[in-house]
Amino acid sequence: MKRNRKLVMAALTLLLLPAAPFLFAGGQQEVEDEKNVIVYNSFLSDPDARVVDEALVEMYQDRNPHVTVVHSIVAHETYKDALPAYLRAENPPDVLTWMAGETMRFYAERDLLLDLTDLWADESWDEDYTEGFRELSSYEGVPYFVPTNYYWWAVYYQKSVFEEHGLEPPETWDEFLEVCETLKANGVTPFTIGTRGRWTAGGWFDILNMRVNGPEFHMSLMDGNESYNDPRVLDVFENYWRPLIDNGYFIDDAAAYSWSEAIPFMTSGEAAMFLMGDFIRDAYPAEYEDDLGFFQFPIIDPNIPVGIDAPTDGFMIPANTRNPELAKDFVAFMGSLEAQEYMAQELGRLGTHSKIDRSILTESQIQGIELVESADVVAQFYGRDTHDEMQDRGYDAFVEFWENTGDAQRILDRLEEDRVRIFQ
Amino acid sequence: MKSQRLVNRSRRKETRTAFAFLLLPVTVYLIWIIGPMLYTFYLSLTEWDMFTSPTFVGLANFRRLAADPVFHRSLLNNLKWMVVFITVPIAAGLSLAMVLNRKVRGSTFFKASFFMPMVLSLVVAGLVWSWLYNPAHGLINTVLRGIGLPQLARGWLANASTVMESIIAVGVWRQVGYVMVFYLAGLQSVNKDLVDASRVDGAGSWKSFRHVVLPQLAPITTVVIVISIIDSLRVFALVAVMTDGGPHNASNVLANYIYLTGFQWYQMGYAAAIAVVLFLLAFVFIVFYLSRIAREEDHA
Numbered sequence: 001m002k003r004n005r006k007l008v009m010a011a012l013t014l015l016l017l018p019a020a021p022f023l024f025a026g027g028q029q030e031v032e033d034e035k036n037v038i039v040y041n042s043f044l045s046d047p048d049a050r051v052v053d054e055a056l057v058e059m060y061q062d063r064n065p066h067v068t069v070v071h072s073i074v075a076h077e078t079y080k081d082a083l084p085a086y087l088r089a090e091n092p093p094d095v096l097t098w099m100a101g102e103t104m105r106f107y108a109e110r111d112l113l114l115d116l117t118d119l120w121a122d123e124s125w126d127e128d129y130t131e132g133f134r135e136l137s138s139y140e141g142v143p144y145f146v147p148t149n150y151y152w153w154a155v156y157y158q159k160s161v162f163e164e165h166g167l168e169p170p171e172t173w174d175e176f177l178e179v180c181e182t183l184k185a186n187g188v189t190p191f192t193i194g195t196r197g198r199w200t201a202g203g204w205f206d207i208l209n210m211r212v213n214g215p216e217f218h219m220s221l222m223d224g225n226e227s228y229n230d231p232r233v234l235d236v237f238e239n240y241w242r243p244l245i246d247n248g249y250f251i252d253d254a255a256a257y258s259w260s261e262a263i264p265f266m267t268s269g270e271a272a273m274f275l276m277g278d279f280i281r282d283a284y285p286a287e288y289e290d291d292l293g294f295f296q297f298p299i300i301d302p303n304i305p306v307g308i309d310a311p312t313d314g315f316m317i318p319a320n321t322r323n324p325e326l327a328k329d330f331v332a333f334m335g336s337l338e339a340q341e342y343m344a345q346e347l348g349r350l351g352t353h354s355k356i357d358r359s360i361l362t363e364s365q366i367q368g369i370e371l372v373e374s375a376d377v378v379a380q381f382y383g384r385d386t387h388d389e390m391q392d393r394g395y396d397a398f399v400e401f402w403e404n405t406g407d408a409q410r411i412l413d414r415l416e417e418d419r420v421r422i423f424q
Numbered sequence: 425m426k427s428q429r430l431v432n433r434s435r436r437k438e439t440r441t442a443f444a445f446l447l448l449p450v451t452v453y454l455i456w457i458i459g460p461m462l463y464t465f466y467l468s469l470t471e472w473d474m475f476t477s478p479t480f481v482g483l484a485n486f487r488r489l490a491a492d493p494v495f496h497r498s499l500l501n502n503l504k505w506m507v508v509f510i511t512v513p514i515a516a517g518l519s520l521a522m523v524l525n526r527k528v529r530g531s532t533f534f535k536a537s538f539f540m541p542m543v544l545s546l547v548v549a550g551l552v553w554s555w556l557y558n559p560a561h562g563l564i565n566t567v568l569r570g571i572g573l574p575q576l577a578r579g580w581l582a583n584a585s586t587v588m589e590s591i592i593a594v595g596v597w598r599q600v601g602y603v604m605v606f607y608l609a610g611l612q613s614v615n616k617d618l619v620d621a622s623r624v625d626g627a628g629s630w631k632s633f634r635h636v637v638l639p640q641l642a643p644i645t646t647v648v649i650v651i652s653i654i655d656s657l658r659v660f661a662l663v664a665v666m667t668d669g670g671p672h673n674a675s676n677v678l679a680n681y682i683y684l685t686g687f688q689w690y691q692m693g694y695a696a697a698i699a700v701v702l703f704l705l706a707f708v709f710i711v712f713y714l715s716r717i718a719r720e721e722d723h724a
Contacts, residue, residue: 081687084474110475196582196670253559253579255671265560389689396494400672403584414493421488 038326039070039093041086043079046282052346059342060333067326087112092318094327100136100147100312101380106388108139114317116143119328123335132378133352136312146315146335149349151278152368153203153309153381154294161188161272169295176298180249183272190249192271194257195402198395202382203275204241205398206309211300212236215307215377222385224423228415237401237408240300245405255399277311278368281348294364296371305376311384312352393418467696474690485697495698498676501588505595505677506656510649512596517603522633524604525611535608538601550665553594557581581667584674591666591675595659603648610644646717650710657706678702
């Protein structure tokens, strides 16, 4: 009997053991209750970006020794999945990184973000940020977001390969096709791409649709107000995208590679160009970087406005943060001219602050700014401009088209069914 | 009389102890398994984005399932997986067990080698095979080109026509050793006298295997088939690591589709409806199979 009771106790203790960490976690909770702690979660998980992010937190800490910033960096994809949980938590992180535009508005619309009108006024960001950035940060005219950096999409190419074959960056569609044909004839695949992550194909759809049908139509399509089986969309697929794929201007089996696995085809000389965002530099081997140039995607119809993808990242604060004043103070620092200049110098992204000293920027950054400023309309990116599920269906459709270029009509008809359901 | 009461008392005590031991696991089971399961059934009848409270929509989610091509493709892939899993690894695992059960030289080495893949985590196995399948530099295509068969080299994971089979092959590669171990254990309990007797009576090795050994392995076969059905219906990691369901859903499976719907598009109601279908599917197959086995045993 006595032995029995001992056994029961032992069993219970063993079973309860896994709960022990939670008991101790209570202690940590108390620290977080303190007024001088802010929790900052970020998705800057690439090696270079991580270093810069940590350095910025350190700079803020040095200036505010009474504040403790509890900083966690979460891998980009995981972060995206966890964000709803962060925002809805009773004790959420106080500051979160995120993307401007529709993806941010989704949460603002659900009352999950803190109204930052006073912060924008106090920091005189209303003047220091251009109207475009304010609009990207607002939902129904109210700012809920602080944009701090952006980058551009362009055609990246190897200068040495272009030189070898006597090529110049093309400016028109005809010149562009000629460049592709010359490369092909000389045994170089014009474009590398890895569509396993799918969004790289979205970059092609964005730019072709904006060039052929104009950015206004494109944004309207993103908002769910145009049909995917509209003849104008079919025109993009059939008459512009399809010949590029059918002519073999892309590497084979693109769906087998991630975007960064597609880079070696370029450095080995098998392929010459890559339509990509400027973060290509984060993964491009340093010894080849001097040879990497970029140019604006060629103009197809000179009569329509020029659009460009230039995604913007920044910060937001959950509506039920327990420390709104301190959270705003931290975001004020991250959005300051100083922090942005540091980020622009160390990471190569462009700052959103209009007073950034351009003399500190590299030649390529200046070229990037000019590219974005010369555009009539700045889009975010397919996945950021449209509904979350639409994005997923769209990406699948683009990759399916890639494999079955003769099926554009069927693929677009199905995409249209999805659009009607998703935006109903 | 008195002794009877003593026995009763000690039995009652035993029962009480048994309940004390059971209390915690049963509570845990109710809270973490039965509760969420019932809640999933309820959620499948709602629309819920995880931010606002769920709204009841009746069978709308199931109607949408009926017309959703991605769901059909995923379901078909799961069934394909199941058909392969209850045939190939079982036949191969049983054959290996029969061969390695004899005292041949190096049988321990071979047993260990065939079981090795099972020890690897699914994520590692998926990554390693992704490299083997790499169209430009992978081992498989390199070998095919090297032995003069370049026409067989292809983008294994990049084409809708080969991607599902390529992933299932990795699943089979892992499963064979696992099934083999089950049968090796089962073979230990096969009555050797019966086998010898059948040989004396003139049965060939195939006949004695078919009519003497195999019936004795029936309980193992039952377990292996049930495990194979469950394993093939809940596949997730290999697909998530190797293709994430791509290209364009050609290798999508229900578990991955549930994950996408629930945690990337925040459509918990719809995700729950898929989960319910997956649950019913597993339930129907296993109940059908087990009841058939039970009936056969009754007849015997």
